[in-house]
Amino acid sequence: MSIKEKIRENISLKEFNTFRVGGEVKYYLEVKSKDDLMDGFQFAQENELKTYILGGGSNIVTPDSGINGLVLHISNDEKQAKGDRLDLGAGVSLAQAASLALNSSLSGLEWSSGIPRATVGGAIRGNAGAFGTCMQDIVETVEIYNSKRNEFETLSKNMCLFSYRSSIFKQKPQFLVWKTILKLEHKEKNEIEEKMEESLEFRKTKYPQLPSAGSVFTNIDPEIAKQANPILFNREFKDKIGREGWLSAGLIIEKAGLKGKSMGGIKISLEHANHIVNTGKGTSEEIIMMISYIKQQVRNKFGIQLVEEVTYFGF
Ligand SMILES: Cc1cc2nc3c(=O)[nH]c(=O)nc-3n(C[C@H](O)[C@H](O)[C@H](O)COP(=O)(O)OP(=O)(O)OC[C@H]3O[C@@H](n4cnc5c(N)ncnc54)[C@H](O)[C@@H]3O)c2cc1C
Structure with missing residues (x-):
């Protein structure tokens, strides 16, 4: 199939993000192979289009007015367990990766149970994690596509410059996560399963069940608050x-008295004040207004500058 046949036009992004907001993207390509990826970048270059890299859409806000560019939806979902390592395409979901780890009696991904739709690629970029552990603890190498040089390269864990909810991929948008090797630890299956269930249960009882993007802001360094x-x-x-x-x-948002605050169809969750939820007809404009309102209120009340964990995608 030629690249022109593979590219779809005027696709609604609502289906592709967990906030369930946003308009249409002009061009959309599901990227399954290296050829798809390189063809996509070439198409963008020839047509002078901006490119946007989409994983599971579980950490983005995308404009109601749509995106005039090309969304490359990273969907390479090759996965394999070899000894204590998992070889994963960036488009494998964390849920699929955790399930492969469980079947191979490998521990290290249990914390991700219950995160909807997130992919390995998006999780590496944001150094996703929970309950005291994160991607940085298990990544061994990352194969990237460098869109400036048009070539694939392999980065060691150290080269990824991981820190709390950050990595080199946030600093260098030309680096696209294509594959990774995770190094996990052999453990008893029932022990792994138990931890996965704990994570699921925690998320079910402590987090809202309405559409959201998880935590909107990163946590705060206590020294800054002090x-x-x-x-x-x-x-x-x-x-x-x-x-x-x-x-x-x-906690800071809750202390600022903002829990439950609504703007149109968007609300600060009553279950967890760092989650903004879409109660049905919310828009990305309302999400952005709410984010800005929260930041202003917290700054005024506590002098603390909150920083977004969610990514503005296509603005
Ligand atoms: C209910 C819920 C619970 C959550 N709980 C947690 C949690 O406990 N811990 C946590 O850390 N996060 C959590 N999240 C947030 C989110 O799941 C993670 O940030 C996740 O890693 C994002 O991955 P994604 O594939 O969905 O990325 P997307 O949302 O698709 O993209 C996010 C950013 O990454 C970029 N990106 C995506 N794929 C690639 C790639 N292959 N290469 C380079 N850049 C890429 C995108 O361009 C965008 O800038 C939660 C989200 C939800 C909805």
Whole structure:
């Protein structure tokens, strides 16, 4: 099939993001192979189009007015277990990866159980994690496509510059995650299964079940909160530092009295104040207004500048 036959036009992005908002993208390509990827970039270059890399769409806000460009939907879902390693395409979902790990008696991905639609590629870019563990702990190497040089390269874990919810892929948008090798640890199947169930149960009971993008803001370095207002810090936050050493953004938003606040079809979740939910007819404009309102309120009340974990996609 030629690239022109593979590319679809005027595709609604609502189906492709967990907030369920956004308009249509002019051109859309499901990228299954290296040839698809290179053809996609060539098509974009020939037609002077901007490209946007989409994984599971579980961490994005995309414009209601749509995107005039080419969305490359990374869907290479090759996966294989070899000894204590998983060889995974960037388009494999975390759920599929965790299930392969379980079947191979490998531990290290249990924390991801219950995260909807996220892919391995998106998770590496954002160094996703939960319950004290993250992608950085298990990534061994990452095969990338460097769209500036038009070539594939392999990065070691150190070269990925992982830090809390960040990596080199946030600094260099020309680096696209194509494949990865994760190094996990052999454990008893029932032990792995138990941890997966705990993660699922936690997410079911503590997180909202309406469409969302998970945590909207990253957690806060306690030193920053202390510098902003030492008296307030000692009174409100000193004893609330989590086991990973961060102050929960959800707690700060809750303390600012914003839990349950609505704007049109968008609401700050009553279950977890760092989750904004779409109650049905929410729009990305409302999400952006809400994000900006939360940031302003938290800044005014506590002098703390919240930073988005969600990505603005196509603006
Ligand atoms: C209910 C819910 C719970 C969540 N819980 C957690 C949690 O516990 N911990 C956590 O860390 N996150 C959580 N998330 C957020 C989200 O799932 C993660 O950030 C996830 O890793 C995003 O992956 P994705 O494939 O959906 O990326 P997308 O949302 O598709 O994209 C996010 C960004 O990554 C880029 N990207 C995507 N694929 C690639 C690639 N192959 N190469 C380079 N860049 C790429 C995109 O361009 C975009 O900028 C949650 C989300 C939801 C909806």
